[in-house]
């Protein structure tokens with residue numbers, strides 16, 4: 151009620167204390183409550199069961215203060231009472247208050263604790279245990295029942311486990327607190343600490359604990375004996391960061407196993423028996439921890455493999471590899487980003503990683519945020535966190551520049567293949583399915599999800615310990631024809647996956663997703679990424695980081711551009727990473743004058759469309775826009791890059807836009823701050839928001855007008871067609887591009903054929919784009935009886951694009967479709983439509 155903290159402690163926590171209670175039955179601890187932070191009158195509302203104690207048993211209640219930085223907690227006050235007295239008081243008083251005695255020298259004041267004790271029928275407990283036991287061995291003799299009760303209640307081993315974990319937890323907490331000094335280690339120590347804390351809080355009430363698990367915890371405690379002193383950790387941590395990283399990662403795996411074993415992991419109750427079969431794994435882990443302890447003590451390097459909780463035995467054969475080749479996975483799916491710059495987004499990454507690690511009914515996390523706020527970069531860091539732990543199950547990164555990733559079958563196959571490669575049992579289950587039904591890979595997407603993913607995963611869920619993560623990045627960039635299917639799949643089918651599968655989805659908060667995901671809030675946890683100006687330290691770290699190479703490249707003063715200017719940049723960014731990234735690329739371009747460019751950036755007026763202004767500046771500041779040829783070519787090139795469903799090389803763009811060889815290469819040199827490209831390589835926009843800018847009908851800069859974009863594109867395409875160019879932008883090397891031969895079998899039917907595969911028409915074209923000039927060209931086609939030859943080699947959504955063109959042009963052009971039957975077996979649905 152009134153506490154006058156000891157002066158030595160007062161400084162450490164100026165506000166209220168962080169209190170918790172431990173309860174002992176004789177010498178055994180039977181309860182440790184959670185810590186209630188910064189409250190002088192905390193309430194715990196926790197309970198435990200006493201194992202038929204004699205009435206004379208003394209119960210001891212100790213009040214502790216959890217001191218965040220000191221390492222050992224402070225015993226604040228203590229009360230003792232016998233079970234008989236307490237029972238008696240609880241029968242006659244509504245609230246029973248125990249007066250506590252303050253610990254001398256540590257606290258002064260009055261402490262009282264309200265407790266209650268009630269008896270439950272012992273017979274009932276015996277009957278219940280006997281009933282459970284009888285399922286194992288029936289009927290049970292009375293003596294056996296009593297043994298079972300004792301074994302089941304086994305308070306000794308469970309309190310031993312919680313006591314041991316207590317020590318491990320404070321050591322891990324010390325590592326977590328050393329934080330920055332151990333940046334690489336910190337996320338794993340933190341994950342292990344969180345999982346073990348939740349296990350620890352639960353096993354206080356646990357009835358049953360296996361000795362092997364106690365041994366595992368004891369091995370952890372021995373291993374972590376080095377981390378009891380924060381000061382020496384701080385001093386020496388750098389020198390053993392690598393082995394510490396290995397130790398903490400191994401601890402995460404141990405924590406998953408203990409969590410699952412104690413019945414509070416991802417597995418359903420029925421599967422915990424198969425976990426009991428994991429004794430072998432527990433022993434292996436214990437040995438590994440003891441080995442690590444020796445290696446650590448002797449300062450030896452350790453091998454990098456972690457003994458995983460999830461792999462129970464190896465199942466691998468060549469036949470499986472062949473079967474998996476039937477899956478059509480996204481060809482390039484990796485992230486080009488490095489993930490978050492160290493020191494940025496730490497809180498949000500920690501939050502997401504932990505939310506995915508701890509079992510929850512809400513299996514899916516949806517990270518939403520405006521364009522360029524940094525969602526994909528965060529997703530990369532989270533994926534990397536789980537990849538290193540061997541727990542990244544599958545990932546799909548949608549991209550407007552890689553339309554092929556949006557094919558429904560490709561999506562499902564990429565997930566199935568990713569999962570198969572993370573766990574041998576999953577691989578075996580998926581391969582069994584593929585071997586059993588060779589046509590499954592062509593079945594409708596709903597069937598494939600059920601039979602290729604859901605059923606196999608359910609069949610092996612008893613073998614999976616700890617979470618496996620599926621990452622779906624940039625859902626808003628999923629192509630139109632699969633988009634609503636994908637959103638529904640996430641909202642309604644993913645929650646049917648076994649609980650070990652946790653899903654991270656990132657996207658802009660677009661209305662269709664918001665509506666559907668909000669409806670399913672029981673399964674989807676929404677995590678909006680805010681651009682809160684109050685917390686701009688992330689962007690500040692990022693801007694400082696980007697300025698250094700600019701200073702080095704241009705030989706600028708080490709303090710350039712000065713604190714005030716950097717503050718202006720931070721403010722101007724509005725915490726939008728893409729703004730900062732583009733602005734600094736623009737300022738630092740090799741051929742630019744950084745000081746002038748920085749001035750121009752800061753001169754822009756503050757408006758809502760800050761990013762568009764910046765893009766306009768980046769466009770207008772480069773090249774000779776006064777030259778009509780430059781203007782026309784640049785518009786055509788940028789539009790082609792923005793609309794391409796697969797990235798094209800500079801020479802492919804030259805051909806596509808009917809430009810002189812080398813034109814695209816010379817023009818693209820000017821746009822390094824918005825286009826990613828190297829000579830001979832495919833060009834893509836650096837960020838999807840630049841595609842939005844280029845294609846948005848309201849985008850008008852002094853020299854660039856998006857109305858020109860479509861027209862220039864359509865005209866460009868038809869010019870190419872007019873020249874009878876045998877043109878094919880399928881996955882062919884550049885050298886084949888301009889003289890792609892029509893196969894002989896087809897040629898026989900096509901006297902004057904034209905090879906053309908449209909990868910980038912489709913949903914972007916509307917009827918209104920076909921103005922007089924274009925129609926005239928189309929009529930000429932008709933007159934010349936040109937034939938469209940649609941080469942069927944690519945993914946389904948490409949056909950949707952072609953279909954769209956056909957629909958728009960069918961009034962004007964007689965379209966003949968030819969195909970090679972051998973290539974068409976998988977496309978029959980589309981062909982019927984065509």
Ligand SMILES: Nc1ncnc2c1ncn2[C@@H]1O[C@H](COP(=O)(O)OP(=O)(O)OP(=O)(O)O)[C@@H](O)[C@H]1O
Nearest residue numbers: 490491494520521522523524525526527727728731
């Ligand atoms: N934490 C970070 N550390 C370093 N760079 C970052 C970080 N966050 C974002 N960036 C930079 O900002 C750019 C935009 O970020 P990102 O692509 O992750 O945004 P987004 O929210 O996914 O955008 P969109 O919704 O348009 O896909 C990235 O290309 C990267 O260069």
